[in-house]
């Protein structure tokens with residue numbers, strides 16, 4: 001990998017501490033950083049290089065997935081870090097930053113490959129990008145890349161405006177939009193599991209699949225992010241990005257070969273064929289909810305409206321479920337259901353594929369009925385794939401029973417999403433970053449829902465914290481004769497592998 005400078009805006013912030021420094025450290029231990037590299041941390045506060053290095057060390061001690069203890073390796077890793085106080089609104093601060101970046105490049109004898117990572121509030125993205133250009137930081141003979149966090153815009157118009165502004169300083173292929181769900185092991189695995197297995201490909205279509213359910217449920221509430229979340233809700237926080245990205249990864253068609261460009265083209269096609277939900281039909285296809293007080297794992301928790309920092313009369317959504325249709329030849333007639341919410345019964349991100357069941361009545365003469373085959377892709381907190389099949393329970397007079405075949409990785413050994421994504425960005429591999437096309441099409445799909453929510457055209461159901469969300473979300477599936485498969489992996493079933 002080519003040597004480079006990693007310029008981190010927001011190096012004194014929460015994300016840097018919890019995710020970015022630990023990710024860089026683990027990449028370093030695995031030999032996945034260039035042999036020589038420079039990291040320049042930025043923030044408004046005044047810090048010496050030494051204090052910054054100690055802060056980085058503390059964050060690694062606390063948050064790294066590999067236990068870190070003082071060692072020559074850690075010392076050598078930290079020696080690459082420098083700090084520069086910078087206010088992103090002051091153009092002169094970028095000029096002094098450029099001097100430091102160049103000094104380090106010549107000290108280390110490395111080319112001017114520069115990665116600008118914006119771990120700051122999104123309203124600063126365009127200003128920073130234009131200052132990078134104006135100051136000359138972006139005029140490199142090597143490569144330059146811009147990594148940005150979500151959210152990318154607040155609605156379709158603001159996302160387009162932001163993209164327009166960024167494109168004045170960076171080309172689309174230089175922009176890496178992080179969606180951390182695309183860094184998750186099982187989401188990345190979808191590409192190979194679905195596209196590279198002929199057995200799966202053969203049944204990955206409307207002939208064999210009855211419905212697909214994508215869930216990201218959380219037990220946490222709004223936490224410390226009331227200011228942001230009360231303006232965003234589940235629709236912007238999860239549906240527009242993570243949930244639609246998981247939908248694209250699940251539904252994309254097999255390209256002739258796998259590359260960033262072909263995967264992106266397939267994902268874009270899914271979004272183009274995703275049936276729009278006109279504003280007048282939002283209430284029929286989308287259910288929104290807000291949590292009331294309740295209890296999570298035996299602990300009483302307050303209602304959303306009683307959380308610190310939330311407006312007393314807020315009509316913000318903390319739960320959204322929706323029914324989607326992809327109008328192409330592969331998926332015509334197959335409903336996709338998505339569902340996400342805070343303060344639900346379990347932390348669980350999963351994709352459940354329910355297959356059609358033409359063998360249902362095969363054992364009718366014995367008053368038995370087969371169950372539909374299910375494929376369960378667990379993404380978080382477990383990472384595994386299970387197949388639920390019909391089997392014969394030889395210990396119980398051969399009656400039909402569910403048989404589970406599953407795979408399980410050793411979670412501790414797996415890199416974190418941020419490790420994967422930073423590594424990919426350093427290599428210039430944009431497969432698992434959100435392309436502007438995908439972001440724009442996602443906002444386009446979501447916009448009528450935002451409008452209908454804002455105009456209160458969709459009922460806001462309350463649900464008890466610790467429940468499975470509003471009962472109204474059952475209706476979405478009942479209309480096609482299905483139900484949510486919330487915990488479809490039976491613990492008692494026979495394990496075959």
Ligand SMILES: NC(=O)C1=CN([C@@H]2O[C@H](COP(=O)(O)OP(=O)(O)OC[C@H]3O[C@@H](n4cnc5c(N)ncnc54)[C@H](OP(=O)(O)O)[C@@H]3O)[C@@H](O)[C@H]2O)C=CC1
Nearest residue numbers: 010011012013014015043044045087088119120121122149
């Ligand atoms: N934290 C998380 O878990 C997640 C965060 N994100 C996104 O990551 C980004 C960063 O979030 P997070 O770390 O939580 O935010 P924090 O509020 O913890 O950190 C903000 C950072 O921005 C810096 N900053 C703010 N204003 C300026 C300025 N005018 N000039 C220079 N630096 C400035 C602060 O430095 P200083 O105070 O020293 O000026 C600080 O380092 C956001 O886009 C957020 O949406 C996305 C997913 C998860």
Ligand SMILES: O=C1O[C@H](COP(=O)(O)O)[C@@H](O)[C@H](O)[C@H]1O
Nearest residue numbers: 180216218220237238242349380
């Ligand atoms: O991006 C976000 O994701 C988290 C959930 O992420 P996970 O990796 O724990 O599934 C969510 O809590 C947060 O509100 C949202 O901004």
